[in-house]
Amino acid sequence: MRFTTERRLDDGVLEREFTLGEVPGILWTPTSAPAPLILLGHPGGLHKMYSRLVTRARHAAAEGFATATIELPGSGERPGSAVAEQARADLRRALAAGEPVTDDVVDRLILPLVDQSVPEWRALLDALLALPEIGGPVGYAGGVISIGVRLAVVEPRIVAAGLFAGSYVPRAILEEARQVTIPLHVLLQWDDEGNDRQVALDLFDAFGSKEKTLHANMGGHTGVPHFAGDDANRFFQRHLRQPAAFTNWSV
Amino acid sequence: MRFTTERRLDDGVLEREFTLGEVPGILWTPTSAPAPLILLGHPGGLHKMYSRLVTRARHAAAEGFATATIELPGSGERPGSAVAEQARADLRRALAAGEPVTDDVVDRLILPLVDQSVPEWRALLDALLALPEIGGPVGYAGGVISIGVRLAVVEPRIVAAGLFAGSYVPRAILEEARQVTIPLHVLLQWDDEGNDRQVALDLFDAFGSKEKTLHANMGGHTGVPHFAGDDANRFFQRHLRQPAAFTNWSV
Numbered sequence: 001m002r003f004t005t006e007r008r009l010d011d012g013v014l015e016r017e018f019t020l021g022e023v024p025g026i027l028w029t030p031t032s033a034p035a036p037l038i039l040l041g042h043p044g045g046l047h048k049m050y051s052r053l054v055t056r057a058r059h060a061a062a063e064g065f066a067t068a069t070i071e072l073p074g075s076g077e078r079p080g081s082a083v084a085e086q087a088r089a090d091l092r093r094a095l096a097a098g099e100p101v102t103d104d105v106v107d108r109l110i111l112p113l114v115d116q117s118v119p120e121w122r123a124l125l126d127a128l129l130a131l132p133e134i135g136g137p138v139g140y141a142g143g144v145i146s147i148g149v150r151l152a153v154v155e156p157r158i159v160a161a162g163l164f165a166g167s168y169v170p171r172a173i174l175e176e177a178r179q180v181t182i183p184l185h186v187l188l189q190w191d192d193e194g195n196d197r198q199v200a201l202d203l204f205d206a207f208g209s210k211e212k213t214l215h216a217n218m219g220g221h222t223g224v225p226h227f228a229g230d231d232a233n234r235f236f237q238r239h240l241r242q243p244a245a246f247t248n249w250s251v
Numbered sequence: 252m253r254f255t256t257e258r259r260l261d262d263g264v265l266e267r268e269f270t271l272g273e274v275p276g277i278l279w280t281p282t283s284a285p286a287p288l289i290l291l292g293h294p295g296g297l298h299k300m301y302s303r304l305v306t307r308a309r310h311a312a313a314e315g316f317a318t319a320t321i322e323l324p325g326s327g328e329r330p331g332s333a334v335a336e337q338a339r340a341d342l343r344r345a346l347a348a349g350e351p352v353t354d355d356v357v358d359r360l361i362l363p364l365v366d367q368s369v370p371e372w373r374a375l376l377d378a379l380l381a382l383p384e385i386g387g388p389v390g391y392a393g394g395v396i397s398i399g400v401r402l403a404v405v406e407p408r409i410v411a412a413g414l415f416a417g418s419y420v421p422r423a424i425l426e427e428a429r430q431v432t433i434p435l436h437v438l439l440q441w442d443d444e445g446n447d448r449q450v451a452l453d454l455f456d457a458f459g460s461k462e463k464t465l466h467a468n469m470g471g472h473t474g475v476p477h478f479a480g481d482d483a484n485r486f487f488q489r490h491l492r493q494p495a496a497f498t499n500w501s502v
Contacts, residue, residue: 190456211469212441213467213468214441218462227489230485231482238478
């Protein structure tokens with residue numbers, strides 16, 4: 001891991017860009033250290049996503065969390081694969097024609113991305129947890145939800161995940177979801193036109209976790225309400241800082 | 252409205268039992284006044300439900316809210332109707348036989364309850380809002396969800412509702428839900444054996460409200476996690492105290 005830039009934001013958060021092998025990324029650390037860490041998932045394109053990512057990073061830093069993210073394979077300046085390019089073209093064609101997006105297209109779009117990026121996120125964890133300012137435990141927050149599912153299954157250092165159900169989900173990932181046992185906070189935009197609501201509900205149902213919460217809101221794909229971000233932060237406060245408390249509140 | 256008992260709980264909350272005409276009820280007021288009001292819905296049986304109700308009342312009073320509830324028709328010491336008794340018997344028979352609960356049984360069970368109790372809750376509002384210690388605005392929280400839906404449609408003084416999707420919902424109520432426009436916070440126990448999850452999701456989808464949030468959790472019908480109660484309180488803080496803020500938090 002090689003840091004390439006460093007600047008202090010006005011709220012005291014230290015922002016450092018880095019490269020990990022060929023993969024660019026950004027690390028934000030609060031003034032308090034060592035800090036628990038939240039990996040920030042996103043749909044690809046660090047520059048395009050920057051303003052949303054830094055908003056989430058500042059929000060998390062205000063609660064004492066460090067955050068980090070890396071570029072996805074085939075996004076930003078990272079080379080794409082012929083398979084992914086073809087899948088993206090097939091997806092665009094289906095959407096333009098108003099046709100259903102087939103399982104085959106979703107598989108070709110998402111599964112290679114998961115296979116390639118998950119080892120990269122794990123290598124990022126190795127590098128970050130070697131830094132004195134990062135203390136663990138670790139959470140994963142955001143999309144691509146399939147990457148979050150795979151990470152939750154294979155990476156024992158991730159103890160809680162806040163997943164954004166905003167992308168296509170391969171059938172194989174629905175099966176993997178049954179193996180997830182860590183606490184989950186799943187965010188679904190109920191009226192997200194570019195997302196299959198039923199698949200998101202099936203995915204939530206499939207998770208093996210004893211504690212899993214679904215928060216569905218209105219506002220479209222990018223219109224997640226501010227209070228939903230607060231709820232997600234409280235989820236991480238519970239799980240990266242203190243044990244969960246359950247009491248009977250119903251009726 | 253006639254107060255029949257009065258006692259001060261150890262946290263300073265004033266608990267008063269009352270009768271409104273023939274209908275018994277309980278009012279809890281915090282030390283700060285005038286207080287905004289939350290009507291506490293429940294499935295019927297004030298004595299049986301008391302410990303859960305007073306827990307919610309104390310929780311709300313700690314946030315500065317007054318709370319009140321009344322007995323449902325046919326529950327506790329209130330006389331039942333032949334129609335309701337027959338519907339309950341039919342429901343028990345279907346459940347015991349492992350048969351599906353038909354729309355007809357649900358209609359006979361719930362619709363007369365809604366028709367009779369909604370005017371009673373509105374009369375309660377008239378009486379409470381005449382008290383100097385109650386300041387409005389007003390929220391409704393809990394079940395029976397069909398009562399909450401009808402109240403949200405017909406009672407303009409209710410500006411926000413936290414609904415517990417834990418009971419049968421007639422098809423007619425699904426239609427009424429389209430007319431609801433106030434902010435909603437809907438709580439669903441995902442693994443509630445005694446509840447039809449799909450109907451709850453259909454109901455959430457049907458609501459006409461621009462701001463509606465679904466929180467689904469594990470733990471069975473009575474196992475609502477403590478943090479879900481905190482989330483509901485924050486919902487009422489936003490809507491009974493200050494305007495909602497929306498910002499873009501997604502990815």
